[in-house]
Amino acid sequence: MNHRDDELDEAVTALARLGYEVSLGDNLSQSHHLAKQGRPDVVVLNALTGCEGGVELEFLEHLQREDDPVPVIMLVDDLEALTEARNMKVPFRDFVVKPSSSAEVVQRVELALQTKTRVRGLQSRARQLESQVSIDFKTGLTSELYMKRIMGLEWKRAQRHQNPLSLLLIDVDNFKTVNDSTEYAFGDQVLRRVADALKGNIRETDFAARFGGDEFCILLPQTTPAEAVQTALRIRKRVSGMSVSDASYHMQVTVSIGVDSFDGRQASSVDQLRRNANRALQEAKRRGKNQVWLFSGSEQGHEHGAEAAE
Numbered sequence: 001m002n003h004r005d006d007e008l009d010e011a012v013t014a015l016a017r018l019g020y021e022v023s024l025g026d027n028l029s030q031s032h033h034l035a036k037q038g039r040p041d042v043v044v045l046n047a048l049t050g051c052e053g054g055v056e057l058e059f060l061e062h063l064q065r066e067d068d069p070v071p072v073i074m075l076v077d078d079l080e081a082l083t084e085a086r087n088m089k090v091p092f093r094d095f096v097v098k099p100s101s102s103a104e105v106v107q108r109v110e111l112a113l114q115t116k117t118r119v120r121g122l123q124s125r126a127r128q129l130e131s132q133v134s135i136d137f138k139t140g141l142t143s144e145l146y147m148k149r150i151m152g153l154e155w156k157r158a159q160r161h162q163n164p165l166s167l168l169l170i171d172v173d174n175f176k177t178v179n180d181s182t183e184y185a186f187g188d189q190v191l192r193r194v195a196d197a198l199k200g201n202i203r204e205t206d207f208a209a210r211f212g213g214d215e216f217c218i219l220l221p222q223t224t225p226a227e228a229v230q231t232a233l234r235i236r237k238r239v240s241g242m243s244v245s246d247a248s249y250h251m252q253v254t255v256s257i258g259v260d261s262f263d264g265r266q267a268s269s270v271d272q273l274r275r276n277a278n279r280a281l282q283e284a285k286r287r288g289k290n291q292v293w294l295f296s297g298s299e300q301g302h303e304h305g306a307e308a309a310e
Helices: 009-017 028-037 055-063 079-085 102-131 145-159 175-181 186-197 225-240 270-286
Strands: 043-045 072-076 093-097 165-172 205-212 213-221 243-245 250-252 255-262 291-292 307-309
Touching: 009 102, 028 055, 028 145, 028 225, 043 055, 043 093, 043 102, 072 102, 072 255, 079 093, 079 175, 093 102, 093 255, 145 165, 165 225, 165 270, 175 186, 186 205, 186 213, 186 225, 186 243, 213 225, 225 250, 225 291, 270 291
Parallel strands: 043 072, 072 093, 255 291
Antiparallel strands: 165 213, 165 255, 205 213, 243 250, 291 307
16 A cells, blocks of 8 residues: 555565565555455555554554454654554554665565464464353353253253253344444444343243354253244344444344244254254345244245244
């Protein structure tokens, strides 16, 4: 991002010679266009305005993802500009004081990419460790791995005693838009608020878990389809009346919920229960979101025979 139109041909040529694919944006509009074509692995910024709140820094902050940050190397005029640049809300960044040599720019880029690779490896390992514990650290709900164990045990218990067992799959509507347009801390706040709504609307004998990203599930032992739908409607109503705000962002939250139930007698499997609940969830989203849908076997675009509750 060479927005000051300095002479950077040597650095671009040196990077290209080493096999890097280099795209050059001479102004903010052009850099926006390049980012839409393909998200960069690292950005070298020769900023027109390198202060906090500047449009260039805001653009770079929106490029960031929790699981895949973009390192930023800033070309700065002096130490005063360096102090201002340190206020960037970017996970990791580096600085080169001008005039800079192409060798130094290349070295900084390679160090940034090495650091990014290590960070992603650590994040992957952290997710693996997280899946091995019983509590999801972001929401306080049961973790996905532990919930799968519970589902297996409760399924066997329901079969043995011929008791009903119901499953709710819950998806936060338009959550990808939240992560793409806000800071991740705000997205985490949305997830925690939804998790609190789930915990406040189930029994002590029920189980609520976070299943990755923005999906949750609730297992309801000894619960009929009608009772499961009532629980789902209560949760949908509770969440739809909830808004999440901070100093910069605001969101009116809604959820879509898919429901399936095991009657205690008909042969099936816990995996089939989850697949059916997921089909019901997709139907709820297809019909406009902020809905509850009970699996009936007639999903996949058929209007008749399916049972819905809004």
